[in-house]
Every structure is written in structure tokens, then in C-alpha cells.
Amino acid sequence: MEKEKTLKIEKIKKGTVIDHIPVGRALKVLKILNIEGDIGQTVSIAIHVKSQKLGLKDVIKIEERILDSSELNKIALIAGGATISIVEDYDIVNKFEVEIPNEFSGIIKCSNPKCITNSNERVKSRFVTVSKKPLILKCHYCEREMEGEEIEENII
Amino acid sequence: MWLNKDIVSIGDFSKEEILEVLERSENMVSYAKTGHPEKPLRDKIVATLFFEPSTRTRLSFESAAMRMGAGILGFGALESTSVVKGETLIDTVRIVESYSDVIVIRHPMEGAARLASEFAQVPVINAGDGAGQHPTQTLLDLFTIKRELGKLDNICVGIMGDLKYGRTVHSLSKALSLFKIDLHLISPETLKMPKHILKDISTKIKVQEHEDLEEIVQDLDVLYVTRIQKERFPDPEEYKKVAGSYYLKTSHLQKAKKSLIIMHPLPRVDEIPVEIDNYPQARYFKQAAYGVPVRMAILDLILRGE
Ligand SMILES: [Zn+2]
Numbered sequence: 001m002e003k004e005k006t007l008k009i010e011k012i013k014k015g016t017v018i019d020h021i022p023v024g025r026a027l028k029v030l031k032i033l034n035i036e037g038d039i040g041q042t043v044s045i046a047i048h049v050k051s052q053k054l055g056l057k058d059v060i061k062i063e064e065r066i067l068d069s070s071e072l073n074k075i076a077l078i079a080g081g082a083t084i085s086i087v088e089d090y091d092i093v094n095k096f097e098v099e100i101p102n103e104f105s106g107i108i109k110c111s112n113p114k115c116i117t118n119s120n121e122r123v124k125s126r127f128v129t130v131s132k133k134p135l136i137l138k139c140h141y142c143e144r145e146m147e148g149e150e151i152e153e154n155i156i
Numbered sequence: 157m158w159l160n161k162d163i164v165s166i167g168d169f170s171k172e173e174i175l176e177v178l179e180r181s182e183n184m185v186s187y188a189k190t191g192h193p194e195k196p197l198r199d200k201i202v203a204t205l206f207f208e209p210s211t212r213t214r215l216s217f218e219s220a221a222m223r224m225g226a227g228i229l230g231f232g233a234l235e236s237t238s239v240v241k242g243e244t245l246i247d248t249v250r251i252v253e254s255y256s257d258v259i260v261i262r263h264p265m266e267g268a269a270r271l272a273s274e275f276a277q278v279p280v281i282n283a284g285d286g287a288g289q290h291p292t293q294t295l296l297d298l299f300t301i302k303r304e305l306g307k308l309d310n311i312c313v314g315i316m317g318d319l320k321y322g323r324t325v326h327s328l329s330k331a332l333s334l335f336k337i338d339l340h341l342i343s344p345e346t347l348k349m350p351k352h353i354l355k356d357i358s359t360k361i362k363v364q365e366h367e368d369l370e371e372i373v374q375d376l377d378v379l380y381v382t383r384i385q386k387e388r389f390p391d392p393e394e395y396k397k398v399a400g401s402y403y404l405k406t407s408h409l410q411k412a413k414k415s416l417i418i419m420h421p422l423p424r425v426d427e428i429p430v431e432i433d434n435y436p437q438a439r440y441f442k443q444a445a446y447g448v449p450v451r452m453a454i455l456d457l458i459l460r461g462e
Contacts, residue, residue: 114266
């Protein structure tokens with residue numbers, strides 16, 4: 001137990017820490033960030049971690065890599081409330097909560113079965129954020145709007 | 157500004173742009189009968205790619221192109237299966253763009269025209285994408301109101317029928333919300349306007365929902381009727397009962413203003429009985445005819461920029 005605890009809270013020298021991820025979403029977050037296989041740096045993933053704020057949460061630490069905020073903001077779609085800490089020399093130099101981007105592509109599939117993005121065309125889904133609270137997304141192609149559970153169910 | 161502009165969704169147009177199209181359409185009305193004497197588009201080729209059948213829309217575009225002196229090539233729904241043979245839309249568009257100056261596209265998938273416009277070097281006009289957008293229909297609807305009534309502001313418009321699935325009425329209501337209009341939506345409970353559209357237009361204009369045309373017919377300047385489709389009702393008896401109460405009757409017209417104009421995107425089935433065709437208020441055939449001058453104006457704007 002002691003060992004596990006150290007692993008979770010171990011500080012990194014340089015990199016990006018993504019904290020307060022809703023429990024069970026860590027792997028989806030990695031997918032959105034295109035982190036798969038061996039990326040040549042240490043990536044620590046903690047799933048089902050006790051948190052005072054959330055009860056349970058997931059945490060990801062990516063060493064040596066400073067992810068840019070436009071990339072990180074995409075995770076807000078599936079991990080609203082996640083906080084990002086940018087670490088340099090064991091110090092947090094920047095900390096922020098992810099914010100839903102105004103426009104993005106991929107991540108979510110359009111819920112409209114008749115949408116061209118759900119056909120055999122080589123095209124990625126693309127959305128415009130109509131409202132952040134509540135979250136309403138509009139498909140750039142078919143212009144259908146999605147909200148609530150519909151968004152959750154269509155995470156790629 | 158207009159040169160090479162894609163015409164994909166009415167949402168891409170500002171009020172000023174809509175008014176400019178309508179004004180130019182006005183100039184084309186007489187040429188829609190005789191042909192434009194200068195044949196301003198004589199060096200241009202209009203490609204019409206119809207991946208699903210819509211003969212009237214295709215004929216209207218082709219007539220508009222010919223009246224402007226342009227050449228036409230393309231295919232209809234029957235041919236499209238053999239022409240395209242599993243080829244992607246993107247590839248088809250890339251090939252056809254080298255044969256033409258503008259691509260008019262009708263496709264069963266929503267968003268197809270937007271996608272085509274992102275790949276084509278030439279401008280793309282959306283002639284209807286499934287249940288999605290059909291901007292030239294909306295423009296010709298607005299043109300009909302403006303021309304037949306003389307104005308688009310300070311009027312009372314009723315839209316009746318299937319307001320849930322009917323794409324024409326969604327685009328039309330959004331476009332109408334740019335003007336000073338009192339909008340009345342008349343439909344059965346099950347086919348009411350989707351909430352997100354209603355919310356959007358209600359922030360701009362006054363909108364009231366009704367279940368019975370009787371409640372409001374006397375106030376209307378425009379009545380836009382749409383078809384209620386059988387497919388929306390699992391029970392044919394239920395369909396008959398519901399759809400029947402949204403048929404226009406001559407008794408409605410006795411109550412209505414003399415200046416009322418009745419519109420319909422056509423084809424109609426039973427929702428407007430043929431005896432109404434003879435009433436001066438019936439304008440749906442004129443409305444269909446206005447498709448030509450409006451499309452002439454649009455072709456001219458995007459191919460010549462003027
Ligand atoms: Zn879509």
C-alpha cells in the first residue's frame with residue numbers, strides 16, 4: 001500500500017500533470033491526446049484514485065512533455081473539470097482548468113446516422129461549440145445539434 | 157465577395173446578402189421567360205450532380221443556367237449509381253470540377269454539400285442534402301413573399317404541417333427570424349417544431365404555436381403549407397385523422413384576408429385541394445416558377461461576382 005501511494009504522488013521533474021479526471025476516463029484522455037504505444041517518455045496513469053474533491057478520480061503524468069493548451073482543452077469534452085499543471089524543475093509553472101474549445105474535430109462522432117461524416121467518405125467529424133454550459137455541440141457538416149448524454153454516447 | 161462563394165446553408169447568409177439576392181432575382185424575372193439577352197454566362201458550364209431524385213429542382217437549375225446562356229452537364233439519380241460505382245463523393249467532385257465552373261449538388265446524406273465545397277475548387281451550390289439544407293428553396297420562398305406581398309417586414313406568417321421533420325420549414329423559419337415577422341406555427345402535437353430551432357428563433361421574433369389553423373387564419377398575410385407524410389405515422393388510421401385536420405379548406409379562405417398568399421414547396425398531395433388553385437390567394441405555382449429567376453441571380457453572382 002505504501003508503495004502504491006508513493007507512486008501516485010511522486011513528483012515529476014518536468015512535464016504535464018492532468019489531475020481531477022473523472023474516474024474511468026484516463027484512457028480516453030490519452031486517446032484524445034494521441035498518446036499510445038511507447039512515446040519515448042514516462043507516462044504514469046493512475047485510475048481510481050481517492051480524491052477529496054471528486055471522491056474518485058484518474059490522474060495522468062507525462063514526463064518531459066509540455067502539451068499545448070489547445071490540445072489539452074479537447075479533453076474538456078470528456079473530462080470537464082480536469083486540471084492541468086505544467087511542471088518545470090519540480091515546480092508548477094502553470095496551472096489551469098481545461099476549457100471546452102470553440103471548434104474541434106474528431107473526438108466525438110455525429111449522432112445523426114444520415115450525416116456525411118458517418119458515410120464511407122474520408123472525412124473526420126467536426127463540431128462547433130454552441131454553448132458550454134450546458135454543453136451543446138453543432139455538427140459542422142449536417143448542422144445537427146447534440147447535447148447531454150448524446151455527446152457522452154458518441155465519444156469515439 | 158460573391159465570386160466563387162459556396163451556397164451551402166441559409167445560415168451562411170447575412171440579412172444584407174439575402175436582400176441582395178432577392179433584389180437581383182427581381183431583375184431576372186423577365187429574363188426567366190425570355191432568356192437573358194446578353195447571355196452573361198455563355199462561357200460557363202454548370203454541373204448538376206443529383207445523387208437522389210428531385211426532378212423539379214434539377215429542371216429549375218438547368219432552366220436558370222440555360223436562360224443565362226450557360227452550358228449544362230451532369231447526371232440524375234438513376235445514372236448516379238452507375239456513374240459513381242462506389243466512388244467517394246470527394247473523388248467525384250474532384251473530377252467534375254475540372255469539367256465545370258460551378259457544381260450544383262443534391263445528395264441523400266446531410267452535410268454532403270458542405271463536404272463537397274471543402275474539396276472543390278469551383279463553387280458548390282447545395283440543391284438539398286437529405287433532410288438537411290436547401291438554401292435556394294429558402295431564398296425562393298423569401299423572394300415569393302417579397303414579390304407577392306411587396307414586403308418582408310411587419311407581416312404575419314403561418315407555417316402549417318410537418319414542422320418536426322420538414323427541412324424547408326426549419327430553414328425558412330430561421331431566415332424569417334431575420335425580419336420583423338410574427339410567426340405562427342400550426343401543427344399536430346407530435347410534429348411540432350424541434351425545441352432547439354424554436355428556442356433560436358424565439359429570441360429574435362415573436363413565435364406562437366397552434367394546433368388549429370382556425371385560431372389564427374384571419375390574421376395571416378402568408379400561409380405556408382407543407383405535407384404531412386404517411387411514414388411519420390405507424391397507424392394509417394391515425395395518419396388519416398391527424399393529417400386531415402391540417403388540410404386547407406375553402407372555409408378557411410372565407411375567413412382569411414383577401415391579400416393572403418398561400419405557398420407550398422410542392423409536390424402537394426391532399427393538403428391543398430385543387431379547387432383552391434383557382435383562388436387568387438394560391439401562389440404556389442408562381443412560387444415554383446420563381447425558382448428560376450432566383451437561381452439565375454445566384455449563378456450570376458457566384459460565377460461573375462455581379
Ligand atoms: Zn453531422
